Amino acid sequence: MESLIVSIYVFTLAVFIGFELITKVPPLLHTPLMSGSNAISGITVVGALLAANASNWGLSTVLGIFAIAFAMINVIGGFMVTDRMLGMFKKAKKAEKGA
Amino acid sequence: MIYLEQFSYLLASVLFILGLKLLGSAKTARKGNQFAMFGMALAIVITLIVSGIAGPTQIIIGMVVGGLIGGIVAKRIEMTSMPQMVALFNGFGGIASTLVAYSEYMRFDGAETMDINVTVVLSLFIGTVTLTGSLIAFAKLQGIMRGAPMVLPMHQILNFILMIAAVVFGVLNVMEPAIPLWPILIIVVAAIFGVTFVIPIGGADMPVVIALLNSYSGLAASATGFVLSNNVLIIAGALVGASGLILTQLMCDAMNRSLFNVLFGAVGTDDSTGESAGPAGEQKTVTRYTSEDAAMIMDTVQSVIIVPGYGLAVAQAQHVLHEMTQLLIARGIDVKYAIHPVAGRMPGHMNVLLAEANVPYDALYEMDDINDDFQNTDVALIIGANDVVNPAARTKKDSPLYGMPILNVDYARTVMFVKRSMGAGFAGEANPLFFDDKTMMVFGDAKAVITGLVRALKKD
Numbered sequence: 001m002e003s004l005i006v007s008i009y010v011f012t013l014a015v016f017i018g019f020e021l022i023t024k025v026p027p028l029l030h031t032p033l034m035s036g037s038n039a040i041s042g043i044t045v046v047g048a049l050l051a052a053n054a055s056n057w058g059l060s061t062v063l064g065i066f067a068i069a070f071a072m073i074n075v076i077g078g079f080m081v082t083d084r085m086l087g088m089f090k091k092a093k094k095a096e097k098g099a
Numbered sequence: 100m101i102y103l104e105q106f107s108y109l110l111a112s113v114l115f116i117l118g119l120k121l122l123g124s125a126k127t128a129r130k131g132n133q134f135a136m137f138g139m140a141l142a143i144v145i146t147l148i149v150s151g152i153a154g155p156t157q158i159i160i161g162m163v164v165g166g167l168i169g170g171i172v173a174k175r176i177e178m179t180s181m182p183q184m185v186a187l188f189n190g191f192g193g194i195a196s197t198l199v200a201y202s203e204y205m206r207f208d209g210a211e212t213m214d215i216n217v218t219v220v221l222s223l224f225i226g227t228v229t230l231t232g233s234l235i236a237f238a239k240l241q242g243i244m245r246g247a248p249m250v251l252p253m254h255q256i257l258n259f260i261l262m263i264a265a266v267v268f269g270v271l272n273v274m275e276p277a278i279p280l281w282p283i284l285i286i287v288v289a290a291i292f293g294v295t296f297v298i299p300i301g302g303a304d305m306p307v308v309i310a311l312l313n314s315y316s317g318l319a320a321s322a323t324g325f326v327l328s329n330n331v332l333i334i335a336g337a338l339v340g341a342s343g344l345i346l347t348q349l350m351c352d353a354m355n356r357s358l359f360n361v362l363f364g365a366v367g368t369d370d371s372t373g374e375s376a377g378p379a380g381e382q383k384t385v386t387r388y389t390s391e392d393a394a395m396i397m398d399t400v401q402s403v404i405i406v407p408g409y410g411l412a413v414a415q416a417q418h419v420l421h422e423m424t425q426l427l428i429a430r431g432i433d434v435k436y437a438i439h440p441v442a443g444r445m446p447g448h449m450n451v452l453l454a455e456a457n458v459p460y461d462a463l464y465e466m467d468d469i470n471d472d473f474q475n476t477d478v479a480l481i482i483g484a485n486d487v488v489n490p491a492a493r494t495k496k497d498s499p500l501y502g503m504p505i506l507n508v509d510y511a512r513t514v515m516f517v518k519r520s521m522g523a524g525f526a527g528e529a530n531p532l533f534f535d536d537k538t539m540m541v542f543g544d545a546k547a548v549i550t551g552l553v554r555a556l557k558k559d
Binding site: 068077 | 112115116118119123124129131132133135139147150157161162166167169172173176178181185189191192194195199201202203205309313316320321323326328329330332334335336337338339340341342343346349438445446447448450454455457459460461462463465
């Protein structure tokens with residue numbers, strides 16, 4: 001029960017930090033914010049790695065491997081597409097020179 | 100070793116938080132994303148090292164396959180398809196959480212405490228709802244499913260029964276975790292609930308749904324963290340959960356609707372561009388203008404504000420629009436873009452579409468920052484948008500748009516609409532501005548009209 005209480009503490013405080021940070025993100029960047037936070041939610045891969053690590057093979061391990069693959073799609077896809085998008089955002093002067 | 104592991108997870112959490120902080124400004128955003136990337140890499144590497152699982156090929160295969168798919172999608176995806184991609188990825192996050200929770204459950208040996216069982220139930224439920232809900236959202240956005248709301252007979256009662264069933268099976272699972280039927284039933288109920296939860300929501304409300312499912316995917320990760328008592332999962336999931344919730348609220352505010360109304364109101368038509376054909380205003384007549392007429396007006400003006408809507412993106416007219424803007428700027432005309440929060444199909448979507456067309460981001464203005472400028476502007480040029488500029492939202496109390504914050508285009512000296520038809524917007528409310536004396540209607544596909552404008556501007 002004690003670990004659950006600690007978990008609830010951590011969760012609650014993290015939600016407050018999240019609210020503080022995200023309200024400061026301008027609407028300009030909301031799409032990259034969503035794809036980037038998508039990648040962050042791929043953190044489940046850590047849990048998946050532990051789940052796939054059973055010493056004896058079984059359904060549990062197989063599920064873990066699938067979980068790894070799905071979470072990695074999120075991680076790699078999310079971070080890469082966010083980087084691609086943010087690379088498109090340019091300030092006026094540079095853009096005009098380029099054009 | 101445990102200290103190294105925990106300290107690394109703490110560092111990863113800090114990197115996620117710093118990453119999100121840097122996302123607060125366009126200048127530092129890219130760096131912020133890289134911070135988060137480092138945090139993720141650190142968490143993954145330390146897990147591999149500490150648990151001594153760097154070896155087994157099955158893990159490597161899982162990582163490589165997932166990474167490759169993600170990488171290819173990220174490279175190839177069109178910016179117009181970002182909403183679908185985010186919806187699908189939300190779903191992947193959900194299924195990963197469900198799989199991890201179920202895998203943990205299967206490893207139970209009867210020594211588990213009650214709280215572990217509770218968190219497994221939560222994780223299974225949230226993960227699965229996120230999965231099926233996201234798949235439906237994806238299908239609607241991709242056009243595989245009709246965008247119109249689908250309401251089953253006794254829809255709300257069905258949802259209610261599903262919720263009760265989930266709670267009952269959840270309690271049973273906590274009391275009798277050894278019976279393998281309960282987790283399966285929880286997954287089944289959650290899967291159905293995810294579907295019935297999203298199908299009654301109309302295509303135009305999808306920005307809200309994606310944001311909400313984004314939040315759920317974070318909560319699913321957090322729930323998995325509760326199962327494993329792993330703080331980095333809990334923190335990262337909570338950050339994403341908070342982010343999704345805020346975006347959900349912002350989208351609702353921008354439409355002047357409550358979340359309840361979006362989720363249960365079954366509002367909307369099968370319209371994917373916000374311009375359904377309607378019999379609006381048949382009695383009155385409007386004067387039709389051409390691209391050439393529009394170009395002639397541009398000869399005499401000093402300031403233009405462009406209001407892009409999703410119709411612009413559907414017509415793929417962003418690039419030629421930027422070309423037109425360059426021509427206007429070359430003539431010394433002041434050009435700005437006014438972006439309504441719900442322009443596009445997900446939060447911030449229009450900004451990305453314009454950024455892709457090389458529009459510098461400092462020319463993009465938020466609604467509140469630009470609304471006072473319209474009265475000193477010669478031309479408000481509205482392309483493929485309607486509801487977000489409809490003055491009926493200010494005055495007409497019985498309108499579905501009433502109270503929705505709009506862009507004050509009607510205060511500009513000349514109002515130019517580029518539209519495919521006279522149709523009313525998605526809300527079905529006729530726009531009185533179409534019939535105003537200072538309004539010019541240029542009918543046609545946005546790309547064709549703007550291309551004509553560019554040609555005419557180049558001629559003189």
